[in-house]
Amino acid sequence: MKKRLSSVLPEYLPESLGGFPAPPTPSSFLNITDSRTGDHYDIPIRHNSVEATQFKQIRARADSKAKTDRVEGGLRLLDPGYQNTAVTASEVTFVDGIEGSIHYRQYDISELVGTKQFEDVTYLLIWGKLPSPEEKDTFQKQLALAMHPPQMVSDVIHSFPPHTPVVTMMIAGLSAWAGSDPTVIPAYMGKNIYQGHLDLVDSQIIRLISALATVIALSYCRMQEKPFTPADLNGSFIENTLRMMGFVEEETKQPNPKHVECLEKLWVLYADHELTNSTAAFLHVASTLADPFSCTIASITAAYGPLHGGAIDTAFKVIQNVGKPENVPQLIDDVKAKKCRLFGYGHRIYKTVDPRSVIIRELLDELKDDSAAHKEFLATALEIDRIASEDQYFTSRHLKANADLYGSFVYMAL
16 A cells, blocks of 8 residues: 655644744655555655654554554664754754855855854844844843843852863853843743743843843953953943953954954854754744743753863863863874864864864964963864864874864853
8 A cells, every 4th residue: 555644744824823834835745655564655855854753654554562662653763862863843054064065044254254243143043034223222232231230140140169060150141131021931921922022022122132232241251350341332232242341442342353253154154053962952942932041051061061062161161171282193193092082173064174163273273373371272272173183093084173172262262
């Protein structure tokens, strides 16, 4: 018997009603024969993918003796770790790991870096288009206006000792910020307050972006035991981030324009990277209709693991332990002998070069001479990179320094 599974597709509501766009016409079909029953199935292939729900119609015979065959939902797809599972259709970002390119919406990132500010790209990613000058000015002012922390947020962060890991302070600070206005927490209000209310969603996105920058600044100031500087309502997002952290020139009391320009480029490169582990964590929590702050806290927690963003902290400690460039060959030998791991190298996606790394390396070259205080550390890091980029052990495995590691060197140089 032959069955076509298009009948099990969900109903698609218009996007204007909060639904998904109708699926494109299938380019071809996946032909399946179930050896247990002899039944044949044609499953539509769209955008090089098939919908997992279409496999629910594939069932074992009712008299099968295996309990695992008698599942109400039909055939299951087992994919531990989501190694080959797409969980959403997105038009936000496309990463081509084979070609080594990244697109935000319809733009290659090379078109945006150095030509657009962080506000432009953030607006593009969230609302689907680059802002007009008027839209950008409004957005920038909204972000600056929201960068004023409630007192309870400052109190919570200052309750931590200065040596506390920054991520734990960030999580606590964001929790306090969310708690400062419980009327935007759905469970507290006892109803779904976001779905179908895009104005509220937009306002909370802006509030969240500003809160995150402010909490990071407050946490840094606590670690350094220095005063927090309020944001300037006329400043850009990056200018205000630096200002709040106290990174200003002695004469002008303004952030160094060179540093602002550097971070504008760096943060455009980092603005999005498809469905990372931390992004998936955000969406997992968002699927419960939780508030954006709770989703972000989950995302940050996921990002801090040593196999994600936490790898950069680990790499820093490795470089600090190496100490100086002449000790690098021993580290490389230890890595090749599998005595230790070289964190910050290799990437799950890119089979050629990470396009972000090329630009970030240029930024690092511009800054390294300005960083006398960390000159030996940077020299050690660059020596590791030089040897790793030439040694067959690393090149044959496509192990290159990833963009996050390079970016951390830029932060240190700054």
